[in-house]
Amino acid sequence: MKRIARLLRRPLLVQGLLFCLLLALSAAAFWFATTRATRLAETGIRDAAGETLGLQAETIVSQLDKQRFVPVVLARRREVTNLVSGSPLLPQDPALRSVLEDTTWLSGSLDIAIADPDGRILAGVTGLITETIADSPGLSVPTGQGRLGRSSVKLANGKRAYGFSSSIRIGSRHAGSVIVLAPIEAIERAWTLSGKPVFATDSRQEIVARDLQAIEFSNDEGLMAMLHPASLAAEIERDGERYALFTRAINPVGWRLHVLENLRPIAEARNQAALISLLGAALLMVAAMGLANRWLNRIRQIRLERANAIRLERTVRERTRELSLANERLRKTQQELVQAGKLAALGQMSAALSHEFNQPLAAIRSYADNAAQYLKRGRTTEAEDNVTRIAALTARMAAISKDLQNFARRPQERTMAVDLRDVIDGALELTAGRIAESRASVVVDLSDEPLLVRAGMNRLQQVVINLLTNALDAMAQPAGETGSGPARKSRRGGKTPADLEITAHRRDERIFLLVRDHGPGFTAEVAEKMFDPFYTTKAVNQGLGLGLSISYNIIRDFGGKLTARNHPDGGAEFGIELEAWPADAADSGARPGLRQTVAAQ
Ligand code: ADP
Numbered sequence: 001m002k003r004i005a006r007l008l009r010r011p012l013l014v015q016g017l018l019f020c021l022l023l024a025l026s027a028a029a030f031w032f033a034t035t036r037a038t039r040l041a042e043t044g045i046r047d048a049a050g051e052t053l054g055l056q057a058e059t060i061v062s063q064l065d066k067q068r069f070v071p072v073v074l075a076r077r078r079e080v081t082n083l084v085s086g087s088p089l090l091p092q093d094p095a096l097r098s099v100l101e102d103t104t105w106l107s108g109s110l111d112i113a114i115a116d117p118d119g120r121i122l123a124g125v126t127g128l129i130t131e132t133i134a135d136s137p138g139l140s141v142p143t144g145q146g147r148l149g150r151s152s153v154k155l156a157n158g159k160r161a162y163g164f165s166s167s168i169r170i171g172s173r174h175a176g177s178v179i180v181l182a183p184i185e186a187i188e189r190a191w192t193l194s195g196k197p198v199f200a201t202d203s204r205q206e207i208v209a210r211d212l213q214a215i216e217f218s219n220d221e222g223l224m225a226m227l228h229p230a231s232l233a234a235e236i237e238r239d240g241e242r243y244a245l246f247t248r249a250i251n252p253v254g255w256r257l258h259v260l261e262n263l264r265p266i267a268e269a270r271n272q273a274a275l276i277s278l279l280g281a282a283l284l285m286v287a288a289m290g291l292a293n294r295w296l297n298r299i300r301q302i303r304l305e306r307a308n309a310i311r312l313e314r315t316v317r318e319r320t321r322e323l324s325l326a327n328e329r330l331r332k333t334q335q336e337l338v339q340a341g342k343l344a345a346l347g348q349m350s351a352a353l354s355h356e357f358n359q360p361l362a363a364i365r366s367y368a369d370n371a372a373q374y375l376k377r378g379r380t381t382e383a384e385d386n387v388t389r390i391a392a393l394t395a396r397m398a399a400i401s402k403d404l405q406n407f408a409r410r411p412q413e414r415t416m417a418v419d420l421r422d423v424i425d426g427a428l429e430l431t432a433g434r435i436a437e438s439r440a441s442v443v444v445d446l447s448d449e450p451l452l453v454r455a456g457m458n459r460l461q462q463v464v465i466n467l468l469t470n471a472l473d474a475m476a477q478p479a480g481e482t483g484s485g486p487a488r489k490s491r492r493g494g495k496t497p498a499d500l501e502i503t504a505h506r507r508d509e510r511i512f513l514l515v516r517d518h519g520p521g522f523t524a525e526v527a528e529k530m531f532d533p534f535y536t537t538k539a540v541n542q543g544l545g546l547g548l549s550i551s552y553n554i555i556r557d558f559g560g561k562l563t564a565r566n567h568p569d570g571g572a573e574f575g576i577e578l579e580a581w582p583a584d585a586a587d588s589g590a591r592p593g594l595r596q597t598v599a600a601q
Contacts, residue, residue, distance in 0.1 A: 474519030
């Protein structure tokens with residue numbers, strides 16, 4: 001089975017096998033069709049010949065029957081018996097003549113004659129019956145009462161006729177005979193209607209009657225040879241046409257009737273069958289080969305699809321492997337980058353921290369030296385002043401250290417309901433000095449709604465302070481130093497009212513606090529990194545780059561969001577979005593809307 005299946009997968013072999021099979025089938029169909037068609041045509045011809053023979057034999061018998069009884073009847077007539085009884089005058093007897101002539105005319109005979117027992121003609125009508133005819137073997141010895149003599153005869157003019165004779169008896173004596181000659185031309189004419197060569201032969205194989213078509217064959221040696229009883233031939237050829245001879249005996253007449261059937265219909269039927277079977281075979285072959293081709297194409301296509309699927313699978317596998325390798329590489333690179341970033345941040349931080357701490361330490365050291373000198377000289381007031389400065393510097397260092405602590409670990413302060421108004425007031429109070437220093441004007445615009453948020457008071461205040469100091473730093477910069485915000489607005493001498501705008505409003509369950517300045521805004525690069533720890537654009541001793549990073553994390557801890565954008569009308573705007581404290585959980589804290597201005601001093 002497997003071997004067959006494997007063989008079937010070889011297209012050329014399958015096509016070859018199919019072709020051979022179809023060829024064998026076609027040959028068998030061709031043989032069967034032509035043989036069958038030949039048989040049918042032969043049978044048809046045989047049947048047609050049988051029919052013709054039967055019909056034409058009938059014609060002969062019926063035509064001759066008309067004259068068969070004429071001699072019998074005449075032999076009993078008195079005029080005839082008188083004649084043969086011996087009177088010499090009687091042959092001219094008008095009564096006899098009239099009987100003979102009338103009978104000849106009425107029966108359609110060629111001639112009627114009366115002969116004596118020796119065959120001499122005693123009386124005749126047309127003279128066609130001669131003594132030779134009367135004496136011919138078939139007609140001369142009719143023996144017994146009513147027995148008919150019969151024979152085909154050849155007339156003196158070469159024509160053929162058929163004769164009947166009947167004995168004239170006086171008592172029991174044979175006194176003479178009546179001979180009647182029947183024409184056979186009418187028979188021949190009737191045969192002509194059959195459209196085929198029809199002819200008859202007598203016992204001597206001589207042609208005694210034939211129709212017009214048979215005349216052409218009469219002198220044919222082949223035909224004559226076929227008629228010989230010993231002949232085995234059944235066909236003759238003439239003018240390129242083949243004919244078969246069919247024969248039937250007409251017993252009462254003693255003739256054999258023949259018909260020549262043209263065999264062309266057999267060849268035609270065979271050719272037709274051959275053509276049809278060849279056409280059919282060709283059609284079958286085309287259809288079968290077409291189907292086989294489609295089938296083989298389908299097999300080829302399936303194989304191709306399977307190969308493609310396998311190739312695709314392999315490609316996908318390879319790509320997946322490449323991709324996972326690339327991913328692996330990427331992860332490694334990322335890790336390296338993170339590591340490098342950490343190191344860079346650490347380096348940055350170390351530089352910033354050492355600067356932040358070294359500067360005050362150097363100052364403390366010189367203030368301490370100074371204080372020692374002043375004390376030596378007894379100048380206590382100056383010494384005290386120096387000690388105060390030392391205290392201030394240590395306070396600053398403590399603040400830096402606290403910032404770092406905040407960054408490093410999460411404070412324990414819990415979230416609670418915090419009023420934004422208190423946060424803003426506190427932050428403004430704590431930055432009042434810086435605000436005054438920068439001579440910036442601040443506008444606070446809060447909506448009348450309750451502004452209670454979920455947060456930690458101190459940390460939220462720290463965030464707001466950080467935003468305010470950043471804003472003051474930005475506005476203190478000479479224009480063009482930090483960034484180039486899309487709608488940058490130059491400070492008009494730093495004294496324009498509302499340099500800093502603080503607004504807050506509530507939308508659904510969220511409260512928004514916006515701190516907007518009129519500084520230069522920030523560049524896209526800064527915007528990308530400003531929330532990263534230790535990222536700063538400020539001079540080394542001015543910022544650690546921790547403010548926004550810490551603020552971001554604080555707001556996130558409260559479940560809120562800290563965002564930054566360049567305001568379309570210039571300057572930076574920082575937004576704090578926080579969850580509103582539920583109204584029923586505490587006193588709504590609604591207070592009249594506050595709009596206050598911290599005037600520049
Ligand atoms: P620092 O203030 O120590 O630089 P921050 O994290 O607070 O650290 O700020 C990071 C950076 O973000 C600043 O150095 C500055 O470049 C930018 N930035 C912050 N606030 C503003 C502002 N209001 N306008 C313009 N740039 C700002």
